[in-house]
Amino acid sequence: MIMEKSQFLGYLNKEFINNFVEAIKNYNTDYKKMRIEIMPALPKPFRNINKLAINTIYIENVDYLVIHFSSGNKFTIDYTIQDRNIFLESLLEAEEGVFYETSSIDEVLTQDTGGFVIYLSYEAFMKRYKEPKEFAHEIIRTNVDYYSEYTKFQLNWSSKDHINKDSYISNLKGIADQFHKLIYDENTPELTIDKFLEDNSIILKGALKLDKLKHQCVLENTLSKYAHDLRPDLIGYDTFEKNWVIVDYKKANKNLMKNIDKTRTGLKSEVHSLRDQLYDYVEYFDEDQHRKEFKKKYKVNVEHPSAIGIIGKLDNNLSNEFNRLLKNEPRWLKLIPYNYLYENFISFIESGEKFLEK
Known part of the structure; x- marks a missing residue:
């Protein structure tokens, strides 16, 4: 039956x-x-x-x-x-x-x-x-x-009589507009974007789904494995994957791909440099002494973290080729263009409007 x-x-x-x-x-x-x-x-x-x-x-x-x-x-x-x-x-x-x-x-x-x-x-x-x-x-x-x-x-709202969901959503959209202007201005310094993301951490929480954000942590070079102390832009906790994630930002005005529409299309050297830098951060936590010192200083236990590199922007018509190239990258690494980060934040705002009815 x-x-x-x-x-x-x-x-x-x-x-x-x-x-x-x-x-x-x-x-x-x-x-x-x-x-x-x-x-x-x-x-x-x-x-x-x-x-x-x-x-x-x-x-x-x-x-x-x-x-x-x-x-x-x-x-x-x-x-x-x-x-x-x-x-x-x-x-x-x-x-x-x-x-x-x-x-x-x-x-x-x-x-x-x-x-x-x-x-x-x-x-x-x-x-x-x-x-x-x-x-x-x-x-x-x-x-x-x-x-x-x-x-x-x-x-923080100055007019307590007008606090409602609409004013909050409007505030988020204002943050998104400012972020859009920054990443599409070819003259925006890298540190300006760093500071904006630190001051407006809702972008990172909403777009990357991270919690317990820790900005500019110092990874002390205790074992002299590196030329100097390491300082990732951000460390946060991914509650879905149940794992800590190390994030670093680079300039938004970078092109990510070379030899487009040619036989040897690939990621540019700046992307490889970011990957190598993130690997140092990830590898740092392989050492038991490093983990203990970080836990003592920042009160969290980071083991086997993954990494996200945020760099450049990508035209939508290149997304398939970009995804093909990412297949060659290590599993611990995600590469996210700034316009993807912006679009993820817009999706977060829109989903909030669905969830939170007037």
Whole structure:
């Protein structure tokens, strides 16, 4: 007997929900180890996660799943099938694949009641079903980053009567505009961009998904392996990969590729130089003595870090060729052009506007 699609989705939905909720619990444990409380930043139903009431509706005629999270007396998962839902059909006309609805950030901060609804097309659901940890991480990061940064924004806002989500989003867009001008001005010094990223760390948190940022740490040359002390621009913690990441920035006005459209297309020498510099930083933590000294000084234990190099800009029409060249680079390394970093930050802002309804 062949199971109908709607029934099959019911089985998958239960497995997805259980894995998704378990991932949030695990991330909560990981964040607590870093002394970061994430639950107050999430929509209210998730704050008592063991009493979540989850109701999934599959709307057959539009092939969508609507997953609603609310507070209940115990943990429950329900699944129902509907042929039509005029209200939801009209809502989904404007969205493609996935849409989130949650309480406003002001309600989150004041601990008011807020539900959480996820709308997923069949294709989007199957993608999330395969990667529940990544989906949980996406939801946590957006809410937690907005919660912490918005709270800081509240403290610094001069007109307390006009603090709301719109003013905060506007502030983020202003930061993005300034960053765009800096990276597209051929005369911007490297140190100017360094200082701007340090002063506006929300770009790095939102675009690179890093926490516990430590700027300009000194890696002391205790064992005399290097010509001098090392000083990476940034060290941060990737909560998804559960690993520390070393980041270094170079000039934004560099071209990344040479011999474009020729037989020996490759990365330019400046990129190789950045890779070599990052390797020194990564290799530094191979030594037990270095790790102990860094932990004593900065209160974190860094083992087997990965690295991100941010350099230059890349035209969109060269992205396929650039990705081909990256296959030859070591697994511990990511190379990110500045315009990619900017686009990732814009995506972060846009996802915040989805999550944080007026």
